[in-house]
Amino acid sequence: MGPHQFFIFFTLLITFTATAAEIRFTRIRSDSRSTVPLDEFGFTHFGRLHLNITQISFSPPEPDLSRIGFFLSTRDSIGHVIEQLQSKKITCPLDSSAVKTIFTFNHLKPTTTTPSYDAVFNVTDADQFTLVFANCAGDNVKVNVNVISVMYNVNPRNNHRDYLSAGKTNLPTIYFLLFLIYAALIGVWIYTLYIRNSSVFRIHYFMLAVLLLKALNLLCETEDKSYIKRSGSPHGWDVLFYIFSFLKGITLFTLIVLIGTGWSFLKPYLQDKEKKVLMIVIPLQVVANVAQVVIDETGPFGQDSDTWRQVFLLVDIVCCCAVLFPIIWSIKKLREAATTDGKAAVNLMKLTLFRQYYVVVICYIYFTRVAVYVLETITSYRYAWTSVLAAEMATLAFYVFTGYNFRPTAYNPYFAIDDDEEEAAVEALKYDDEFEL
Template identity: 30%
Template sequence: MEVIVVCLLLIFHIPLMNGEIQHLDVLSESRNVIMFEDFGFSKGGYISISLSSVFMSSTSTNPVNSSLMGFFYAPSPAFDALEDALFNNSCILGKPFISPIVTFNELSNFSITSINKTIPITSPDLYYVFFLNCAPQTSISMQVNLETYNLNPKGKKDFIDEHFIVSPAIGFSLSALYFIFLLLWIYACYKNRPFVHRIHIFMMALLLVKSLELFSRDETQCFVRFTGTPHGWDIIWLALTFIRTLLFDIVFVLMGSGWSLLTPCLPDIQKLVLALSVLMQIVVDICFIVMQGMGPLIENYSYWVVTFYAVDFSCSMWIVFPVSHTIDNLRESSKTEGKEAITSFQLTLFCSIYICLQAYVYMEKLGIFILRIFLSYKFWWVSVILEQAIEGGVYMLAFYTFRPNEKNDYFVLEERQGEEELVTVSSMPTSVVV
């Protein structure tokens, strides 16, 4: 269990934005280790740190050994040592691969309360930047400015780790593809206006928000790449991510329930599922925003990360329930005489979306997570592309299956059934009253 939690902590930043400039205020912090950054350096990368307003306080009667406190960095082989420090509250000074950036013995002269240090990275690898406090009963307050960056061919700072993030060109292309998808969906709805239901409008909104989310994320990465800060685009990105995840759950729960296609009014059990899935997704989004906004200095940061992944996976499992419930109802309905053909086509329809959601849950949520644990950091970009491909495939299959179209089998069959019932009624002998 501990290994899983550590993996969560260390890979949480993979799909997000690594390398931006961090400005943090540390207040009376007594933890042994604080993870500040994980960054894949190429040859010629740098770690630059600036400390100011440094203040140490201790409840111990012994003098504080300031050499036991400071900022350190370590390559990926130091994973085991970091795991031990995170969960056993142990000191890992002197362990293999652990190298100092700056230690507080350089501040032994109490008139010096600030320091600047920049160190080069000569061996390309994934590096962790963290703060260690091995002085017993001692807390630290300080202001930290941390930069991790590579140098591009022109010699300028590049704050984005290419091993983690898909290039902006690919990101903008994905945004454009979703926008084209949206235009095609609008055209399909306009062309088949008599068959458009409320669920199709929700699906349209989901595509729009997804395209805007990808665009704002790529804008964020572009600003971070060249300036080290997102210039407010991260707020837009987080807001759109919040809306998109809520819309995704709502659309697929309503779609799986047959809302506005088979049942214009949801039964109580489906309303409960919808409410719980939305509530769980709100919890996921709150965890995501808190972790992005406050970072590793937040109290019980590891619990926020674990809660994020656990609830996110549970929420994904939960949205499959309405589809299975609808399939069970259709199977029961198929036993009714005269409805075998209709329910057969409806079962095919909802079985398709069921398989689609199962693939999304186990491949995009669970499979990608396991892949990132065992995949070399140099190929983590593959997991990002694969994640987007799986999600895009889910959108395409679900939207194609539930498209507004007069040729949809269940619409045609319902019409035919109505015609057959009219023919049957008209052919019945009329009783004559004498």
């Protein structure tokens, strides 16, 4: 294996974030790559790795089996391994003291009469490790093998297994507490719709639907992570999670577009260009959710997962940009109307509201797409839950802000304007021209 190829591999490796590991099944077919990353996991001092490999074959047959095997590598050891390869001190990462070699194929002993092999490796160093398959037998040696990798931590007090990576083991509790918060918000919103029925518009019922889908999404995420934590498998809850995540994503982006256009509470219809935005955002959300499912199910190093990750990021960016245009259009129309229709105060108040919402949407998108990613990158694997909590709290704050500012009210401050306020608004508009989108 050449140092250049290994450098490229580990450069890609350090860009990935840890995932909630479960029992992973990987098929390696006619693969001649020198290193194949399989999965990533954060271990405590009581970690354990169980490998089961079957259907092993080579082309050409009978390679040097001592040069084929599995090893664990931390991110801190990457630079040292690269340095050793470049200086020719080693020719294979399996030879490096910086990695933990699990086994090489020349030490395999079948557990049954069928060609099945098992290996259990205790991990006593608390760190985040990547499981890697290495093939240093030659550039022309192709390997076929099925690999079942099971990584977990053992609770020394009760000997129970925890299949969630260290730092994410408390995610079920976090998701459940967030579900309870959203359930309370749903109760408050239903009560608000009931007591202010005369001021309720269709978009307020749509907001209720968004809240319900978010709560169900969190409930399914709770069960998904709980089952993975206990057994290593989601037991079907991942399917429900993907369904509600898909619906929640579509409805949230649709809600932003509808509020941005002023639909329902400012005007009862959508213009053609606003409809086109929805027709773009909704299919893109379908693609983004498909990409996310592929990434989650194949793991951080699955086949084509990097391509799907790029697709997801691109689509997500396009969606985030698209939902801003209706808000910009509404602000432009309100500015024009404020100087022409004789209701300067009313339109100024609307304009202020939409400006605030535009800024909040920008901050929400920036924080959940950029700041959270930076937090994931710089945070120790032990505190991986903090980036999840930060993203969820930002989302909760965005939901509360949207609901509060666009709630149904019997006395609407945006329409009840007296003469003095009207005159003050006219004066304010004279000095408002510096606002540029």
